[in-house]
Amino acid sequence: MLSFQKLTGYVDGTLSSPPETTTANEKSVPNPDFETWKDTDQKVLWLIQSSLSEEAMNEVIGLSTARQVWLAFENAYSHCSLERMHTLRDTLRQLQKGSSTVSEFGQKFKLLCDQLAAIGHPVDENDKCHWFLCGLGSAFETFSTAHYALPTPTVFRDLLSKAENHELFLQTIHVATTTQAAFIVQQSCSANHSRNYHGTNRGRGRGS
Incomplete structure (x- = not known):
């Protein structure tokens, strides 16, 4: 720039x-x-x-x-820059999202890229995006596969933003699925309670 x-x-x-x-x-x-x-x-x-x-x-x-x-x-x-370059690049390739958010993972990833740039070894945008996608893990397999299918390369800044939006989408789906499951369980319990209630009342009616 x-x-x-x-x-x-x-x-x-x-x-x-x-x-x-x-x-x-x-x-x-x-x-x-x-x-x-x-x-x-x-x-x-x-x-x-x-x-x-x-x-x-x-x-x-x-x-x-x-x-x-x-x-x-x-x-x-810059001290021992060649050795440090290899260390930083290895750390960058092995960095995993794990239980952190995409934003937290992105900050750690960007810090390593900044350090590499500062010692004169900036990371190529293609490598940056590839290693970032690898670090997202299996939960983002669909997202990563869709990205690799794009006809034009994506810069890391845009990729990070898209990954953060995808994470919010996954969270929305999870909340909706959890709510629906809870509703089904509640309806099932209500139906069982109703059947038990009517069955008990019919038994009392015959006994009287």
């Missing part, structure tokens, strides 16, 4: 901050070049932060420029 918009200079340090002030008529005045740089830098900062998980945001609390944030991630994740 940053490369496409020609903004990488703000994170790699090639577009450093100009002086905050300049001299005009022998007086120090605000530098318009700095204001322009600052506005763009804050845009880049927002773009980076908007793609981070809540956990990854903890690494950059209090930092005010895109370059500072980028350096923080480099310092946090």
Whole structure:
């Protein structure tokens, strides 16, 4: 995204901050070049932060420029980056939803992807979606099969949203099925009670 918009200079340090002030008529005045740089830098900062998980945001609390944030991630994740890359990718492939919600599973999954991106090994969208679907488990078999049948690839962001909606759909079906079963049991009990009641009364009538 940053490369496409020609903004990488703000994170790699090639577009450093100009002086905050300049001299005009022998007086120090605000530098318009700095204001322009600052506005763009804050845009880049927002773009980076908007793609981070809540956990990854903890690494950059209090930092005010895109370059500072980028350096923080480099310092946090770049040591032994090749070994760490393999560890993170293995963890990502093996991550399972289990008893957590799709949203919780998605947050953990995205955090690992963010960490891989921060050390210079971003996960391909196809791999990301494939590993995510594998981690959802057998309860989402129908959902996963339908996704693989799509003619065009889905980006992870959209896939996560669809999986969350599917989970809500499954919960709705479960509630409806449970309610219907309870209604049938209640009706059966009422019918049995009615038969027992009438049978007892008929017996009393003959006895009298």
